[in-house]
Amino acid sequence: MPGTLANESHVDVLIIGAGPAGLMCANGLSLAGVNVRIVDQRPDKVPAGQADGIQPRTIEVLQSYGLADRLLREGNQLHMAAFYNPGPSGGITRTGRAPDVTAASARYPFETTLHQGAIESIFLDSMKSRGLFVERPVAPVALEWSQDENQLQDPTSYPVTVALKNLSDETQEPRLERVHAKFVVGADGAHSWVRKTLGFAMEGEQTEFVWGVVDTIPDTDFPDIRNRCAIHSPNGSCMVIPREGDMVRLYIQLTDSQIIEAGRLNKGKINCDQLLQVARKSLKPFRIEFPNPIDWWTLYIIGQRVASKFSMHERIFIAGDACHTHSPKAGQGMNASMNDTHNLIWKLTQVLRGWSHISLLKTYEFERRKYAQDLIAFDKKFSALFSTKAQTDEDPDGVTHEQFLEAFQTFGGFTSGIGIHYAPSDIVNPEGQSAASKLIVGQRLPPQILLRAADCRPFEIQDLIPADTRFKILIFAGNTNDTQQQKRLFTLADQLGGDGGILIKLAGAAYGSVFDIISVSNSSKEDVNYTDLPAIFRTHWSKVFTDAQEVAGLRGGMAYKSYGISKDGAVVIVRPDGYIGKVTGIENVNSINQYFSSFMIMQSAMTLHDS
């Protein structure tokens, strides 16, 4: 390797790049107690601008790490979208308003906007509380990996070596550090050095659509300045995205084709004042002025590409913008990035702890590359719609308000992130699905309010399944006041946690660190006794819930119905990332065994081997 005075070190996971994907990864791994380092070549985090939209599903994910409260406190919320089209007298007129989010099951039925630097701070502060900091400015200069199959299959080996250079002492002879890592995550952006070094190609194309973006606090009489607006004006298309405080982001379509020269943007052709002038014209007859400083502005061409591979030997991964680029129109960028590493965190942790086979990591590319491809397909339709002219008398082929609104709402499951559906694999097993006929294996567990049996306090079920790297085994226990049902539950309890039970075989006596068991009765709140359940289903009084309506209030009592679970009950296995992995009846214990055995390492077998 180049350079002198190379220091050697070892780490379980080295993350390259401290944007949203890298920080999500570093925070999640450190929360799980994994030995992790994160480096970034930039001297500081993003000060302004960049990505800013957090989708409903991403808020749920952040909540599963205990980070949503701060996001919700600091961010702006988009509940309503307004649609403007050419009016009869030349300017624009409001054609209608519609919900900004159309995903019925969203726990947070709105988008949140907050500048990328503030979102990064949420992760940075969480990491800081555990002593983890981003090392910067530090860049990778070399990346090597073993081809030895035995080494690659051994999760305790360090088959990857990265040479890191500290950029803060440019004038001196560069000091290099050789880091030996079990795993490397390249979250180093659209121009990813890791991706290029691995030789993965970006597949896809670039459009001809050019947009300008400006963040500022405007002065206006436009009544929808705090709603998301899609404006099809005779003077060009425009999008309004209100931000935290009084800030507003304007996306402004540029029709001057001279801005693109030989497939690249010529930024010298237009300045920010000209962008604002276009915005002024687009909003007429409303008045919009820009008396305040411009916080950030840029130009971009929409490019839609996905990397050919996301992983090298399940030892080096790429995530975030390094894997996929697309238009910012539907606000997907930062969301897709954070959800990439959310998918990876628990899998790396399971393998590093020796709980799961290293092959589990194959599901990262399998799940996230397919998602990225779907995202690009969606983005093509969606951004074309935004970039097309509105229908007018002169332009009868333009898009109508009805077409636009229909598309906007059809795409709701996608734009919200709620509809993400992972295809069948070892960790997504749709067999036996009928026991909870309205849950979709491969999708995230939808929200429901349950009452805690011991004290009738309401809880959101999503808050019971935090991203703590444990699989959650939800025992929908049926009527726990019924003696026959109690017998079935005691049998299940014995098969799971009794002598030679499945959980004991899988994870040993301390299986509580691998699995979290939560029980949900459907007895009435007046009759339920948490003391009626088998001991392993109530390791603490707070682990038993009932599906009943609040003591004072209207929420709750819909879990069995909306999940499609009968009075016989069901077992629902939720992956550590909140996605449903398996559903089965409470008498079908073998299928639980088969599910976990397909990717987990039997601890009882290991003990046998060790002795």
Place this chain on the structure above:
Amino acid sequence: MPGTLANESHVDVLIIGAGPAGLMCANGLSLAGVNVRIVDQRPDKVPAGQADGIQPRTIEVLQSYGLADRLLREGNQLHMAAFYNPGPSGGITRTGRAPDVTAASARYPFETTLHQGAIESIFLDSMKSRGLFVERPVAPVALEWSQDENQLQDPTSYPVTVALKNLSDETQEPRLERVHAKFVVGADGAHSWVRKTLGFAMEGEQTEFVWGVVDTIPDTDFPDIRNRCAIHSPNGSCMVIPREGDMVRLYIQLTDSQIIEAGRLNKGKINCDQLLQVARKSLKPFRIEFPNPIDWWTLYIIGQRVASKFSMHERIFIAGDACHTHSPKAGQGMNASMNDTHNLIWKLTQVLRGWSHISLLKTYEFERRKYAQDLIAFDKKFSALFSTKAQTDEDPDGVTHEQFLEAFQTFGGFTSGIGIHYAPSDIVNPEGQSAASKLIVGQRLPPQILLRAADCRPFEIQDLIPADTRFKILIFAGNTNDTQQQKRLFTLADQLGGDGGILIKLAGAAYGSVFDIISVSNSSKEDVNYTDLPAIFRTHWSKVFTDAQEVAGLRGGMAYKSYGISKDGAVVIVRPDGYIGKVTGIENVNSINQYFSSFMIMQSAMTLHDS
């Protein structure tokens, strides 16, 4: 005054006693920027035990100071009450469960339990953020006040002098400080030195009921250990109050009349083990054991008394246990105390700022002494019910489950604090009430979800009226898309905030520091434009709301209906403590003028006088 080396100092408000009443007062005054000091003779805050129940209304009040989040995070919630009575086979059996809180309009329909020390910490940390600390151990040793009527009527004078002694240097010659105060608040507990020095008598009596209290973590198969339980057992009455963590408080009735000797408790007659033995017997056939340390325990006789006066010349006030003692059975103690000073904070601030006449302070005793008397009357009925034996075959005169449950629910408005209703006075003016026929002038503004007009984000109306010492003027504007209604609104805006408008006369051009104006349209969320309102009703885009249902969700859209406001609109004036002071139609501006003029000082008159 006694002692040597007396230092002299001046302060606007001196608070004596740093329990819940004193800390609420100190925190509220410091939040308002008032020059305040607080002293306490104890060397540290309460470590365990004592009061622990926070009622629904008190949670609303804490929320108005921004303090409820932490309470809710740290505290335990009581949603359900369970009732046990003698069963057929000798032990107890559950007769039923019922909501713990029966106040329909409660925003937080549950009680919260948390030990007094943790509640005090919430105030202490809030005060600390503004540099205010409790001076301790510091005791008052002398209290003098001026009898000069001119001085008493001048809000800028210091008519009270308190000699303070620092108890931390007992061995030395006592160092005294002579503090000259504009106002003194004695929040120094049931044995109040301030009250005794003022010569105010405690009026009322003591009962013969003796109870023991124990805080510990029990080991039990009793299924309602996390609910509030009223247990009428053949072996004596018992109450279960679950607390934070796994802690439980048990109230145990003692029937051994020898514990009272000459009207005083003889604590030597019973120890904690004997108390626990009574609890074990009362809960049979359920098992309850006490393997963990006892956090706190005590014995008490129920005494029910109210001080003859709460104020000396509106310059020295007493608050909290210094004014009223009663049984802890309905968990009122700490709540009544904090609400005493919540009532006083804004009045002191208004007078100190020169906004209101000093006579405003008369309403403190007027409102809070009547409340204390009502509390005692309620407590007599309620605690007698708890101390009476259950009806059994041997004891046919005992109280039945039905009688008990009916009383429990009838008292809901009182036990929850939601029903507090201040009688008419300068600041509670029920004339014109019909414009909002279902609001009750003198009660707190009931919760409602509104949508913010500019972005359809839902807000709880109570969060729009924080305890920031400003009067809130709620303009229920009707249909703001209607041109006729707009005209009426522009007229109102002119009469309030135009040249020579009422608010200008009352408070000058910067009336926004005295009054906060919030507008509530009832246009649909699809049509409402915040830009349609007069400028003074939308000093920022975030000040306009509409009464509509959430974009995604079922809350909202009920404010006009549940407040009894017609499409013509109404003006609702909410006092700085959240209680409704006045309701009127939007064309009846004179009545707004009359309301404020009855206790506020016209700033335009002052300016005239100054010039």
